Every structure is written in structure tokens, then in C-alpha cells.
Amino acid sequence: MKYLLKYSRGGELKYISHLDTLRVFERAFRRANLPVAFTEGFNPHPKFSIALPLALGHESQGELMELTLKKALPPGEIKDRLNSVLPYGFKVLEVKPYSDDRSLMARVSKVVYRIKVNLPRTELLARKEKLLAANPRIVKTTKRGEKQIDFWQAVEALEVQDDGIKVVIKVGENSLRPEEVAKTFLGYLPGDIEYIREEIILS
Amino acid sequence: MNIAKLLALVQKPARYLGNELNAVKKTWEQNLVKIAFCFPDLYEVGMSHLGLRILYETVNRRDDALLERVFAPAEDMEKLLREKGYFLFSLENKKPLGEFDLVGFTLQYELSYSNILNMLELGGLELFAEKRRGWPLVMAGGPGAFNPEPLADFIDFFVLGEGEEVLAEIIEVVKEAKVKGWERNDTLLALAQIPGIYVPKFYRVSYDEAGRLIEFMPLKKDLPVEFTKRISQGFLSGHSLPAPIVPYLDIVHNRAMVEIMRGCSRGCRFCQAGMIYRPVREKTPELVLAEAEKIMEKTGYEEISLASLSSGDYPYIREVAKKLLDKYQEAGVNVSLPSLRIDSFAVDLASELQRVRKATLTFAPEAGTQRMRDIINKGVTEEDLINTVTAAFKAGWQAIKLYFMIGLPYETDEDVAGIIHLAQKVADIGVKEGVSRGRLKVTVSVSNFVPKPHTPFQWLGIISAEEIKRRQGILEKLAKKDRRLSLKMHDYRTSLLEAALSRADRRIGRVIYRAHKLGAKFDGWQEYFNYELWQKAFLEEGFDLEAYARRSFSLDDRLPWEPFAGGISQRFLKKEYRDAMAGKNTADCREGKCTGCGVCPALEISPVLTGGRKVDEILT
């Protein structure tokens, strides 16, 4: 029985890594006594996967995870049982049955990020105008050499808000990290910048 | 202090969060006695340490005291602290060391001593005990406290032995001292009355040219000249449960550690742990299972480790391991043992515990020839090893790791070569048992023997750098010809420093201070270790590092660490030394006959063995 979980990671726990997060959940499943299914084979692993790694330092309000249980449980119960054992900073927001056969990771098409910076709204608006006119390209060095990414191809939308910007970034071949988006937008990376993933959009 | 700001600037900020699952953050003001437990190494190392977890739980369940964790900051964090003028802080309440009443260090290995000085400095405390005023008091415990003298300049008091109960007594004294506003000196004097506690400033110590102890004189009346160690009485009745803190980071031992027994009386003559943790005390299997359950419930770990110095010697090991597997296997939990004996029982057990055979099986014959194994009292024969690895290959393992030492007393080139010959015999068995050429691997890990205080080899120095290199050359030459072997050897310079510090006396405190001033830290980490720096520090204080590490004593000499034997009798150690030279074995007292090590009479206890076994008559 498969479920789709939506959860948040916030507070100081933004400072743990993706691998740390996997361990947090594996142990939480056990403490919550959930009948998690295991992979077959010599080295069984609990069957769950996270849609997209969340970078160390980023918060999120909309992480997605696919979880397989050996026997069905009411989604509300899964949510409550997990929330009673998860460390402060993690919270399961929603659990629903899930039956898509494609891997969750492959389904991720866009992410919505809020990037908080300490700049006046007028300046942010001016920067957006400039960026629209300039249509910059970002040079990325990969293992296979350099590649150029068109900013407005990678960023589907950019909205100026009171305390920063909200961006919709496409995920895939020519994707940009939120840090790259912020740096292109601001020209530099301020020390007190904050990244909050608001949503992961599936195809 | 705004630590939060620093977190964004360092690697692995999870080292400093202090909010792991089951971490205890108590209200600062509500606890009269505040203790900082300092582990002089990185978080990942320190959090793997069982002692820290036990004391954390022991103190934090009280309502009048708190204990918070402090680890050596990584280089990037240290740099930030220094740049911004922040003090080294505890993880839970983020308080600088100076705000605690007690700052306690655990002395797990000599190569962490420079980190202690660095941590005191980063914490904003005076390094020298005599310069500190008021609170906090700096204390130290752990195996290193059995030779406290090299750190005597920096530490206000040392605690010998297991900490659980003596810490409660210390807390009572500190409480009274704080309520009544005692002077620092009076508090220390009160602490010095507690058995197992050593306050260096109350003793005059001197040595002769050769480094022999000639004077160890209490400067106050009624202070001991010989120290007995402390042991925990509550350990066998479930009072030593480790705190179930679940780190976010992947630490060195990332698993539920369930202690099954303390002490080991096999009597390997090179092994300090085998002497200082005596006598053996075994928990009942019921208690082990109950404790495992409690820890698992609170942590959800993927692995349970049945921990002790030699878990294969625990009579109920198989039953306990099986019961735990039955209970938790379905939830994907493994059960592991930290060490395997060299017998086929161990292989059976490992087969039961590991469904996957891809892991390497590790054994420690320690020496390559029978003559040498008799000298060190490693009661293992070549036949034992051959039978064991045959069983292992038969059971499906393809990689075996063997631990050895070179530089043992009276070692000849033949003994050294014997290491490789033995490893080759193991590899031959692998071939015979049909392990494919490409898969078969015998790792030969060879460390350099470092003589330790309170062992039968305590009188001897380490062999010279030249000699280590020459013997390593013999190993290399022989191993090169055999592609099935993979030889790993230890850096000789690290061993020399370890040897110098482990048998050091009070004068070496100045050397450690100098090394710290020259920038020594994380000496146990190859990327930081700087041998030339240490050589310089020794020279500047009038010592030659290598000569100091090599110095030997005669059996009649009084050794600098003799007052701190904790109950082990010198007569026993001398007898063991002579037996070693004669190649005579000494039995394990768990077989029923006391061999007279002195610990039981000194502490007025006996070994606690399960299953109706007992030691007949304790020799005094």
C-alpha cells in the first residue's frame, strides 16, 4: 500500500543534510511502529523515497515522499503517529493514498521557492525589470564541459514580494539552483538570505 | 552569543545544533550544579562514546544538576569563534565553558591531549589550574586518568574509574560549596576526601634523572598516597542506561549501544583496558534485553550493538542476539558485535547475525608466531585461527581482516615475518575453500606496540623509530609478493608520540603546553598531526621525544604512575612480566581460579558472573 506524504522541514533542522533526513525518517518509522515494506534482496531497505533532495540550509513547507507499507493504515493515523515521534522541526502535513507507478523523483517538474532578502520592494522591482530586459545566461561547468542556461528558460515565474521574491524554477536538464537564481537576480549573495521551498510540483 | 549566525557559515552545522532527538535542554537557572562534559575530539567521535551517554543520562535525570555536551570544534568553527571573539559553548544551552561549575574532560586517548588545552583556551579559561580563580573546576576521567600526571598542571582534579556514582558524590560537594560559598581550595580539599579522586596540587612530586618517582607526598593530612578506582554498583541493576540521543549526522558508531558487561580478564599483557576495567561484571540476559528494548523504543536505530571489551565472552551472547533479531528483524534492524573471538563459535554467531556476507570478518591474532603470542598471553593458537577462518570461508565470507602488532617485547625478525606467513596461510585456506582469486582478500593491519601504564609491559619503552621502520620494511617486502594480501601499517611517528605521552610524568605537562602554543591539535588525525612540532616542544623543555618514549625502567624502580594503579597489584604485574619472558600463559580468572591481580581485594568485590559460574577464592 503506497502513500504520498507531504512534510515540512524548518527551524534549526534546515541545517541537516539530505542523507541525515533519510535517517531521521527511517528511525521515525520504527519508533512510530509503522509496518514499512522492505526491498527484496540481500540488503533490504525500507521502501520510501523523497521526491527531491533539499539542500542543507534550506527550509521547506512542501517536501514530498512516497512510502510503502506492508498493510494499509488510515492516512490520518500515519500522519499522527509520525508527528508524535518526529523531532521538532519536521512535520507531516498531509498523507494520502498514492498509486502512480512512475518514480516520484522522475515526476518532479518544478519547484516553488521563496527567497527572503532584506531589500526594499522598490529595489527588488527595479532588479526584476532589469533582468527582464537583459535576459541573462548563466554559465555552468559540468563534468561534460561548460553549458549556458537561459535564465528565463529556467525560471518560469518571478514575483516580487514584501520580503523577497517567489520563483518557480523548472527541474530537469537545464535547471538552476535557487542560489544561482538569487545571485543572478541580486548580483551577489547576502549573508542573511533565506531559502524556503514552498512547493514541489509534479507532472 | 549568536551561535545561530555561525551555523550558516560552517560545514556540518548539525555538529553544533544540540537539539537532537532525546537531547536534554534543562532550564539553566533551575539547576544548582552545571557540568560541561567535554570530549576532546569532533562530535562524530565523541557522540559514539558510551561513557558520555551514560553520564549524560545519570546527571540529567536529577533535578538539581545538568550536564551539557561540548566537543572540539572543527577547524572552520574554531576560526569563526576566534575571529568573532566568541567562547567555546555547550550544545544544549549554548553556554560558554566559564559559566559552568564543573568542566569535565574524558581522557580516551593520549593524542587528544592537545585538544584539551585548545578547548580550555577557546572556552576562555586559564590553561594552568593554579591561575584559575573561583568556578569552574576542571576535572578529568576516563582511562587516561590512570596516568594523570602529564595533565596535572591543567586539571584541578582527576577521577579514577567508572563515573556514575562518584559523580553524584562530586555534585553533592559542589552543591554544598556553592551554597556555603567555599573557597576554591576548600572545595578541592573536600573533593580530595572522596575515594578515587586525585587533586594534584595537594601533592609534591619529584623524579630523579632517569625519570623514576622519588617523591609522592601529600601536602595535606589524611590524603591517600595510593588511589583505588571507583566502580559503578548500579550498573548491574539497570542504572547505567545510556542517553538515547539520536544524532542527525552519521557518527562513527551510529547505532544503539547496549552494554552487556564490563571488564575483561583474559589477561592479554599488552592491553591496558584488560587491566583497568577489572573485574568482569556481566549483566543478566534479562537486563540486557530490557535495556535494548528501552533504547530501541526511544531511538528506532537500524542497528543494535552488544557492547563490551570482548562480547564473544559473554555466556548468553547467542541467546541475547537471537532474541533481539527475532524481535526486530522484521523492522529491518541488525545486531552486531564489536569484537569477535577467534573460534568457530564466533563464526557461527556472525553467520546468524549477518544475512549479508559482503562485510569483512575481523580477527585479532595480535602476533604472528606462537612464541610471541605466549609472551603476550594471547591464548590463541594457529590451529584456532586456521579452524576459524576455514569456517568463515565455508560460511561465505571472502574478505578477512587480521590485526597484528609489531614491536612487542622480545620480538625477533622471525616473529615479524610470521605475521605475513600467517596471513598467507589464511589466504591459502581461502583458495582451498574455493573463493575466487578476484574476491579473496586478506587485510593485514599492523600497528606498533605502545607500552601502557598498569600493564605487565609498563616498564618497557617503545622500540626506536629506525627499528619500527626496519620491521615495517620486512613486512612490506614479504607482503609485496602476495597479491591476495593488503598490508596496512601505522605511522611510526604517531606511535612514538603516543608512547611518550602514555608513560609520561608531571614534567611533560610543560611539553604539552608548548606543543599547544605551537599549534598542536587533533594529533590523532593524520591531516593535522605534526611530528616535528612535537619534537620541538619536547626539545624546548629539555627532552628528546624519541628517547623519552623509549625509556625503560627496571622492575625495582618506582614508576611515575604507580600511585594510580587503582587496585592492580605491582606484584601481579611483575609476575606477569616474568611469565611473559618465560613464555608462560596465565589463565582467565573467569574459568574459576583467581590469578591474583589485586583488584577484587582492593575494591572489596568479586567478579560478577552469570549462569552460576564463580571464582573460587580471591587471592590477596
Ligand code: SF4
Ligand atoms: S582479583 Fe582475582 S578474581 Fe578479581 S579480577 Fe583479579 S584475578 Fe580476577
